[in-house]
Amino acid sequence: MIVIAMGVCGTGKTLIGELLSEQLNCEFIDGDTYHSAENKNKMSQGIPLTDEDRFPWLQTIRKAIENKQKLGETAVFTCSSLKQAYRDILRGNDKNVRFVYLKGSYQLLKQRLAERKDHFFDPALLQTQLDTLEEPSANEAIFIDIRFTPQQIVEQIIQKLEI
Template identity: 35%
Template sequence: MPHPTAISNPDSSTNLIILMGVSGSGKSSIAKALAEHYGYDYLDGDDFHSQESRDRMAQGLPLTDEMRLPWVIRMRDYFRDAARNHQHSTLAFSGLKRVHRDELRKAGTKTIFLFLHSDRSTIQTRVNQRAGHFMAPSLVDSQFDSLEDPSLEADVFEINVQASFDQVLANAIQIIDRELHCQTDALPA
């Protein structure tokens, strides 16, 4: 259901587009495509994890909230610097907890979250077919269990990922152009 827009930090001159959702929802693929489309920097939240956290997830053990917080703080601090440098970015980030989404809102960038979602069965199938990712497929249930519904947060827009990649990407671009006015404000010259 549509809700009034309240983009985080609307007066910032730097955009941050966050693709959020459980593992396997397509965050990285869509964030990369959007970065290419807009000429933004692409970042993956997974790159901010400590080696200890990566090893834990590879063993099929979910992270605790205490383990996630330093990870989110590293991202927040990175994007604070990006805001000072007027570096527009896309970020693939699970964003499962409201407190973590709120931390990224504190970075000072004009922020929008695109919540990529689907049913557990679809996501589990995608994760099972994925090769070369450090997160064990057995963690899909824990991802859904940890997800705090973002649908009432004004800067979060939902996109169902059961559609084709091209349709999901087109939906994302439509939302971004409407909400961040990227067509005129943020594209490189």
């Protein structure tokens, strides 16, 4: 099984992904590590990424997912997965790729981003991400409210994954 923690910046994808991978005893892979230097540079300057910027990044993550599947391994990935088309690339034709949509209010996200240190993402891009976001359907993803503690969030995810 492949689990992808998705949502806009500030939802806690990395922390939740790391904690979830510990609980599932599997590898954690932060999708941001696959961004090109050009993409990271754009985001650090407050320049929103285009689909043309994102597609090679998404295809690289998809290849990593396929490699995990070939090995028969479970893994937890993080990727904002803002649009349906992006999730379609990441999922491919796999029924065992599960999205976990981490969702929070604008105020909570803004507060979390203001408290962040040493991250390439310019907090000014939050509204751009929210404008780009095409929320998944309840059939496509597990919805998780980020107001809870990280441990409570992970417990909810495991319960909803039914594993």
